[in-house]
Amino acid sequence: MSDQGAMRDHWYPVGMTKQLTAGGRDTLLMGEPIRVYLDNGAPAVSDGTGRSLPVIDRFGHVWTSLGAPNRDLFTIPEADQPGRRLVDVGVCRVRCSPLRAVENFLDIAHFPFVHTDILGSEPHTEVQRYEVEIREDVDEVWATKVKFYQPQAAKSAEGGITTDYMYRVCAPTCSVLYKTCPPKPGEWDVIALFVQPLTETLCEVWPWMALYDDAAEMTDLIHFQQMIFVQDRSVLENQLPALLPLDPGMEIPTRADMTSIAYRRWLKRHGFTYGAQLVAA
Amino acid sequence: MTTDWTPAALSRDIPAASAAPGQLGETDLAIWRSASGRIAAWSDRCPHRGMRLSHGFVRGERLSCIYHGWGYGEGGQCVRIPAHPELTPPEAIKVPVFAAAEASGVVWVADGTPAGAPPEFPGFEGFRSLRIHAPATVLARAFGGAGHVIEGTLGPCAVVALIQPLPGNVSALHLLAPEGAGPATLDALSLAAEALRRTAEAQAEQAEEETA
Ligand code: FES
Ligand SMILES: [Fe+2]
Numbered sequence: 446m447s448d449q450g451a452m453r454d455h456w457y458p459v460g461m462t463k464q465l466t467a468g469g470r471d472t473l474l475m476g477e478p479i480r481v482y483l484d485n486g487a488p489a490v491s492d493g494t495g496r497s498l499p500v501i502d503r504f505g506h507v508w509t510s511l512g513a514p515n516r517d518l519f520t521i522p523e524a525d526q527p528g529r530r531l532v533d534v535g536v537c538r539v540r541c542s543p544l545r546a547v548e549n550f551l552d553i554a555h556f557p558f559v560h561t562d563i564l565g566s567e568p569h570t571e572v573q574r575y576e577v578e579i580r581e582d583v584d585e586v587w588a589t590k591v592k593f594y595q596p597q598a599a600k601s602a603e604g605g606i607t608t609d610y611m612y613r614v615c616a617p618t619c620s621v622l623y624k625t626c627p628p629k630p631g632e633w634d635v636i637a638l639f640v641q642p643l644t645e646t647l648c649e650v651w652p653w654m655a656l657y658d659d660a661a662e663m664t665d666l667i668h669f670q671q672m673i674f675v676q677d678r679s680v681l682e683n684q685l686p687a688l689l690p691l692d693p694g695m696e697i698p699t700r701a702d703m704t705s706i707a708y709r710r711w712l713k714r715h716g717f718t719y720g721a722q723l724v725a726a
Numbered sequence: 727m728t729t730d731w732t733p734a735a736l737s738r739d740i741p742a743a744s745a746a747p748g749q750l751g752e753t754d755l756a757i758w759r760s761a762s763g764r765i766a767a768w769s770d771r772c773p774h775r776g777m778r779l780s781h782g783f784v785r786g787e788r789l790s791c792i793y794h795g796w797g798y799g800e801g802g803q804c805v806r807i808p809a810h811p812e813l814t815p816p817e818a819i820k821v822p823v824f825a826a827a828e829a830s831g832v833v834w835v836a837d838g839t840p841a842g843a844p845p846e847f848p849g850f851e852g853f854r855s856l857r858i859h860a861p862a863t864v865l866a867r868a869f870g871g872a873g874h875v876i877e878g879t880l881g882p883c884a885v886v887a888l889i890q891p892l893p894g895n896v897s898a899l900h901l902l903a904p905e906g907a908g909p910a911t912l913d914a915l916s917l918a919a920e921a922l923r924r925t926a927e928a929q930a931e932q933a934e935e936e937t938a
Contacts, residue, residue, distance in 0.1 A: 555794050
């Protein structure tokens with residue numbers, strides 16, 4: 446079994462609360478079989494030996510840990526603002542490193558090529574300088590003042606606009622993005638990517654949204670996000686090596702990749718290496 | 727490292743302005759043809775974030791990566807980074823390049839510089855490539871020959887069979903048919919090739935069971 450390292454003591458999404466049954470869902474967490482089920486109406490998780498694992502029910506998903514988390518699962522305060530629609534998008538299985546899935550979520554430069562005519566389009570490919578920091582007080586990676594021209598930024602967007610983004614990495618396999626919200630200027634839509642590491646090269650991705658969009662049908666919102674993610678999957682399953690290289694040398698970033706560089710540095714600093722490779726192969 | 731030519735694809739399977747995956751030993755290749763018709767074989771890995779270049783797109787004389795659109799030209803040199811349109815990419819950003827040449831409708835590749843041109847088979851042209859789950863030796867034997875270049879008969883006609891060993895007990899069979907063969911002959915040849923595949927795969931499976 447590969448080394449779970451420091452990631453063992455963190456929280457991971459393992460199912461959608463609404464979909465739980467008493468019979469349960471058999472799945473994997475970092476290579477270990479677990480079962481996620483309803484016990485007297487409350488979410489519960491046990492490992493392959495029958496041991497009960499800790500549980501948190503938050504953001505429409507069930508969270509657990511194989512180890513002993515020394516802090517609470519992160520919060521998304523904006524999601525509690527009144528008037529938002531909370532959208533459980535569902536699950537998408539991807540044959541890639543959980544860390545590569547998060548890194549792709551942090552990346553805007555691929556919009557014109559992977560989400561052509563939706564989240565980006567040529568010739569509007571330039572990535573302006575933005576700001577990245579590791580916020581030591583909360584131990585999170587933040588990217589702010591990110592801007593990108595988009596032909597159809599969201600289901601609710603009509604025509605092209607320049608969208609502002611902020612990105613936040615709040616756990617080894619979780620990221621939240623904030624983006625300009627077309628129907629409500631001055632507010633941010635919230636889109637989160639919760640990644641369940643099944644193995645180092647296989648993950649299940651649970652996107653989740655808290656939107657001000659009140660016109661669109663729920664199924665349309667879900668389909669829009671799923672379509673975007675299917676496009677990402679075609680890239681994620683074809684990156685070499687499958688593991689995320691944490692040491693410089695194997696891959697060549699540019700200024701547009703500042704968020705990815707900070708994410709890799711943060712992972713390495715904490716020993717979050719499940720799904721990563723350390724030495725250039 | 728080999729400086730011999732290896733057959734890696736058929737010319738007809740890589741039309742102008744397209745890219746396809748290929749292999750040279752253990753190395754994954756992106757084999758692509760420019761708009762003007764130049765063939766090239768590069769490492770199938772974009773230096774930026776490791777995306778397979780065989781999924782990329784060709785514009786003019788450049789191959790671009792599908793992930794962030796980085797464009798690569800002559801010699802694998804990166805010439806364009808769309809996120810930074812004003813930037814001239816550093817010379818160090820380069821995709822490893824392999825030798826590639828075409829003869830008798832076959833794309834041949836090599837690591838290094840082979841001594842001569844790849845072989846010609848006058849009167850034959852590339853017909854079909856098949857991926858077969860059997861080692862090259864088993865495939866050659868099933869065909870009734872030996873080695874990696876076999877001239878013989880398959881089904882209705884004379885053929886040249888080029889056998890490319892691939893990792894994991896797999897082979898590619900690049901089949902050349904007589905120039906100008908009619909549709910009926912080629913249909914029958916296709917069926918014979920499928921039958922050869924089944925025979926070779928059955929023999930490989932049997933050999934595996936015997937050693938198990
Ligand atoms: S991975 Fe090829 S351009 Fe980014
Ligand atoms: Fe994407």
